[in-house]
Amino acid sequence: MSITSRDNLLIFGCGFSGEAIARLAAGNFAAITGTTRDAAKADRIRNAGAEPLVFDGEALSPELVSRLAGTTHLLVSIAPGEAGDPVLNALEKSEAALPALKWTGYLSTVGVYGDHGGAWVDEQTEPRPASKRSRQRLEAETAWRTFAGARGLPLAVLRLSGIYGPGRNAFVNIANGTARRLVKPGQVFNRIHRDDIAAAALAAARKKAGGIFNITDDEPAPPQDVVTFAHQLAGVAPPPETDFETADLSPMARSFYGENKRVSNAKSKAELGLAYAFPDYRTALTRMWREESWKPQ
Numbered sequence: 646m647s648i649t650s651r652d653n654l655l656i657f658g659c660g661f662s663g664e665a666i667a668r669l670a671a672g673n674f675a676a677i678t679g680t681t682r683d684a685a686k687a688d689r690i691r692n693a694g695a696e697p698l699v700f701d702g703e704a705l706s707p708e709l710v711s712r713l714a715g716t717t718h719l720l721v722s723i724a725p726g727e728a729g730d731p732v733l734n735a736l737e738k739s740e741a742a743l744p745a746l747k748w749t750g751y752l753s754t755v756g757v758y759g760d761h762g763g764a765w766v767d768e769q770t771e772p773r774p775a776s777k778r779s780r781q782r783l784e785a786e787t788a789w790r791t792f793a794g795a796r797g798l799p800l801a802v803l804r805l806s807g808i809y810g811p812g813r814n815a816f817v818n819i820a821n822g823t824a825r826r827l828v829k830p831g832q833v834f835n836r837i838h839r840d841d842i843a844a845a846a847l848a849a850a851r852k853k854a855g856g857i858f859n860i861t862d863d864e865p866a867p868p869q870d871v872v873t874f875a876h877q878l879a880g881v882a883p884p885p886e887t888d889f890e891t892a893d894l895s896p897m898a899r900s901f902y903g904e905n906k907r908v909s910n911a912k913s914k915a916e917l918g919l920a921y922a923f924p925d926y927r928t929a930l931t932r933m934w935r936e937e938s939w940k941p942q
Contacts, residue, residue, distance in 0.1 A: 648673050648851055652747070653715050656680065657700060657732045658722035659690045662752065662808060665843040666720065667695040673847065678712050702731040705739045713741045718850050720750040724778070725785040733788055748853045749793050750801045750846055755835065755859060757783045757804065761906040763831055768804075768857045768912050776900050786857075799855030803845055806861035806908055810839035812941030814933065815875035824876070826869040827902075829889035833865040834901075835908045838923035848917040858913045864925035865907040871926045878934045 652674050656663045659679025667677050671694030679695035681687065687697035698708050702723070705713070721732050728734060756779035757772040774780045786802050793800035809815075818824040837860055845860045869886060876883035889902060913919045923929035933939040 648718070651675055652717040653712075653745075654678070654718045654720065654850070655712060655716040656695065656720045656722060658752075659693070659695060659697070660686075660722065661810065661813065662805075662839050662842045663720075663722045664689060664693040664695075665810070665839040666722075666846045667693040669840075669843040670694070670847050670850070673851075674718070676715075678716075680709070700732075700735070703735065705735050705741055710739060710741045713743055715745055716743060717745050717747045718750070719743070719746060719748070720752070720846060720850070721789070722752040725781040727781075729781075730785040730788055733785075733792060736792075743796075746796065746798060748799055748801070748850055749789065750803060750849055751786060751789045752842070752846075753782050753786050753802050753804045754779060755804045755806045755861060755906070755908045756904065757786070758904075758906055758908070760904045763833060763905045763907060765907045765909055767909040768859060775903060793855075799853050801849040801854045802857045803842070803849065803860045804857060804908075805842060806835035806837045806859075808837055808839055808842065809929075811938055814939050815872055815930065816879060816934065816939040817941075818872075819875060819879050819881065824872055824884055825892075826872045826884050826886045827889050827892055827894075828867075828869050828886045829902055832889070832902060832905050833867055833907060835861040835865045836871075836926060836929075837861050838929055841919075841921050841923055844922070845913060845917060845919055848919060852917065854917060856916075858917060859908050859910050860913055860919075861908045861910045862921060862923065862925055862929075863910065866926055871930070874927060875930050875934075878930055 654674045654677045656679040677695040679690040680700035690697035757774045758766045759773040759775045774783050873883045
């Protein structure tokens with residue numbers, strides 16, 4: 646069941662989370678490949694321990710087709726669009742074969758659950774996505790399930806909550822002068838540090854796990870509490886509270902507040918054996934401030 650020295654990992658979409666996955670997986674695989682749309686980001690992927698290849702979201706290059714032939718573990722971290730999942734579309738249009746494939750992982754979002762009025766949800770909860778992007782994610786999950794099922798292979802769908810990490814966190818907002826304390830009574834969000842995403846992806850790959858797993862912290866919390874705690878650690882006064890209803894927000898930012906739920910991670914702990922390094926916002930922010938790992942890398 647474990648990864649062998651002959652196995653190869655290919656990460657479609659080796660961006661913020663993908664780089665962390667590649668870095669943690671380095672040494673576990675014979676080779677790791679990570680795709681990017683922008684060749685200028687190749688050095689970042691290379692520094693994370695993966696060989697960079699360009700995927701434009703449309704067609705597979707000859708180099709990618711060749712690499713897929715030896716891929717044993719496939720991880721997809723690219724958002725779908727109006728035309729569906731770009732990786733699946735490219736695979737269907739190409740003559741790429743995957744004779745060595747053993748496992749596929751797909752990074753999705755807890756947004757597929759939709760709004761539950763602050764109630765707890767888990768992997769048994771029926772999805773009812775409200776936003777178009779979440780509906781597209783759910784459709785992509787289904788498409789990847791069909792792909793894996795036709796090959797008799799396990800598919801792990803990792804549903805992620807709000808992602809943060811180096812360069813993307815409350816301290817960065819303080820430094821940039823963009824911190825806000827938006828208040829919507831009763832609103833909570835779950836969060837997930839990118840290093841915990843990496844640990845989850847590697848654990849699922851090692852176990853060749855199949856099924857849906859919520860990858861999220863232990864403590865859904867009001868967003869204004871996170872902002873306040875970060876300011877306390879930084880030793881600066883927090884910004885005044887702003888009423889959500891009258892706040893000037895983009896349509897996308899406002900849409901996030903239209904979904905209110907508490908997401909359970911119990912299955913990921915029980916079946917993947919995860920021990921979250923950043924289990925709640927206080928632990929996470931305290932550690933990031935102490936280690937200065939909140940800064941862009």
